[in-house]
Amino acid sequence: MNKRIVSMALAIILALIPCLSALAADDSTVTITMFTDKYVEIALEPTKWNIGDVEPNAECPTNPTWCTITNKGNSVVDIRVKGEDAGWVDNPSAYTWTLSSDNTTAVKKYALWYHIAYDSEDSYTSITTIDTQMRKANGEPIQLIGNGDQKQFGLKLLTPLADTSTGHFYGDRQMETHITISTVIA
Amino acid sequence: MSGRIASVALAIILALIPPLLALAEESGTGTITITATTKTVLEIELNPPSWEIGQVGPNTEYKTNPEKTWCTMTNRGNCIANTYIKGDDAVWTESPSVYKWTLSDDGSNGTQVYVLWYEKADQVVYVLISKDESGIGSEFYPGLGMGDGNKKQFGLKLKAPVADYENYFYGGGEMETHIIISGVAV
Numbered sequence: 001m002n003k004r005i006v007s008m009a010l011a012i013i014l015a016l017i018p019c020l021s022a023l024a025a026d027d028s029t030v031t032i033t034m035f036t037d038k039y040v041e042i043a044l045e046p047t048k049w050n051i052g053d054v055e056p057n058a059e060c061p062t063n064p065t066w067c068t069i070t071n072k073g074n075s076v077v078d079i080r081v082k083g084e085d086a087g088w089v090d091n092p093s094a095y096t097w098t099l100s101s102d103n104t105t106a107v108k109k110y111a112l113w114y115h116i117a118y119d120s121e122d123s124y125t126s127i128t129t130i131d132t133q134m135r136k137a138n139g140e141p142i143q144l145i146g147n148g149d150q151k152q153f154g155l156k157l158l159t160p161l162a163d164t165s166t167g168h169f170y171g172d173r174q175m176e177t178h179i180t181i182s183t184v185i186a
Numbered sequence: 187m188s189g190r191i192a193s194v195a196l197a198i199i200l201a202l203i204p205p206l207l208a209l210a211e212e213s214g215t216g217t218i219t220i221t222a223t224t225k226t227v228l229e230i231e232l233n234p235p236s237w238e239i240g241q242v243g244p245n246t247e248y249k250t251n252p253e254k255t256w257c258t259m260t261n262r263g264n265c266i267a268n269t270y271i272k273g274d275d276a277v278w279t280e281s282p283s284v285y286k287w288t289l290s291d292d293g294s295n296g297t298q299v300y301v302l303w304y305e306k307a308d309q310v311v312y313v314l315i316s317k318d319e320s321g322i323g324s325e326f327y328p329g330l331g332m333g334d335g336n337k338k339q340f341g342l343k344l345k346a347p348v349a350d351y352e353n354y355f356y357g358g359g360e361m362e363t364h365i366i367i368s369g370v371a372v
Contacts, residue, residue, distance in 0.1 A: 044216035046218075049219070051222040053224075054223065069216070077214070170265060171227055172224065172371065174223045176219065178217050178220070181215065181216045181217070183214040183215070
């Protein structure tokens with residue numbers, strides 16, 4: 001009888017061991033981490049400036065609030081600007097105006113500036129072929145703080161000098177150039 | 187065991203995705219296009235611009251001096267131009283409506299009819315200058331290029347009217363006429 005009781009008790013203990021092991025088992029954790037995406041996008045309005053007919057050595061300004069730049073992303077961004085040479089639309093390689101790097105114009109050399117809206121009156125900053133941080137007259141960098149933030153600016157272009165003796169500043173030629181506005185996360 | 191490895195790998199992948207997205211989108215750019223059309227300037231320079239013949243007798247020919255290179259024409263504009271030439275009646279400066287010489291249209295002079303010709307520096311023939319009142323004149327130098335390198339020279343010849351001392355060719359009167367050279371942009 002005792003043997004039978006002992007055998008049953010042993011059988012119950014053996015049957016219970018797997019269940020106890022399962023109850024105490026392996027409480028491990030999966031950790032998930034992620035970062036919110038920094039999304040950078042800007043919008044310019046307008047994106048075209050048709051000056052019309054121009055004479056040599058003529059200064060052509062836009063309104064100081066002519067262009068609005070809007071942050072369409074989700075980050076604080078610095079605004080940068082660069083220009084390029086102007087080319088004759090019909091044959092860009094045959095006739096170009098070089099973009100000035102020193103605020104002066106000459107034969108076949110033109111100049112571009114920007115003015116930040118509501119900054120010091122007549123404070124224009126040169127646009128060159130070098131990608132440069134846009135700044136106010138006092139040196140403060142232009143930033144867009146978060147989605148929807150806006151800044152306005154105007155442009156000014158000074159046409160090349162005339163040199164009819166050598167045939168520069170040909171008449172009735174459409175010249176085209178581009179200004180690239182870019183952003184980098186501040 | 188394999189479930190734990192899979193969880194860890196998933197966590198690493200999820201953690202890496204945001205930085206990869208950020209790298210791909212951390213530049214927002216916009217472009218402003220500027221266009222301008224150079225204004226056409228037409229300017230024909232004549233040197234000298236006047237010919238003072240002095241005293242003239244009836245039915246007499248007068249030539250400029252130098253005969254074929256007296257006047258230099260230079261295109262001071264900024265485009266290649268076709269040039270045209272035409273003359274006009276000569277009038278008594280004191281009272282143009284009272285006394286005038288009509289410009290001949292056939293090369294022959296007559297009473298109160300005078301003749302004008304031009305001769306190009308590189309040619310050996312005098313060409314009649316006519317009035318062409320409603321038009322721009324006869325073709326002179328087509329495709330005149332810009333600047334000193336393309337200048338052209340010519341001379342003039344005038345034949346005074348036939349005498350009719352009873353009624354015409356009054357003595358002591360100053361007569362004046364004009365030759366018009368026009369340029370049309372090519």
